Amino acid sequence: MKTQAFAGNARQVITLGRNLFEPNPMQAGSEHSIAGGLGTRGPRGVADIVADRAGTAALHRRGEAIVGHEMMHLLHQAIDPEGFWRSKFDSKQAQAARHLPAAFELSHYSSGNELEYVAEALTHELYLGQLPQRADAALRTILREA
């Protein structure tokens, strides 16, 4: 899945891959190292945690949460365009200082970069409720709402 935003262009494109409805099972016991655990098919995200809690509706809830995640990229750009583009182009070290410690409370996928952190945090709020304290503080710092 991918959301493409272009500086100075109001048009945004969301591309959804065929793995939208394919599960990403957690490696047993890995939830103790990072929220949602480590996946058997790549980094697990909030959508995988939503699926874990959805029982027989897991695959459609996962797909829905992935679409929600992509929409959160668009929301991020809309509510904080300056910060969105700073996050897109800042060095990995600058981004890591703002989001990495808190990413362990959120999901493995959120640790990839600051844009993914924000989309994962907003998706968590939408589907799972209030963020853990450190994750919420990092989101507010990134969005300059502290």
Ligand SMILES: [Zn+2]
């Ligand atoms: Zn994303």
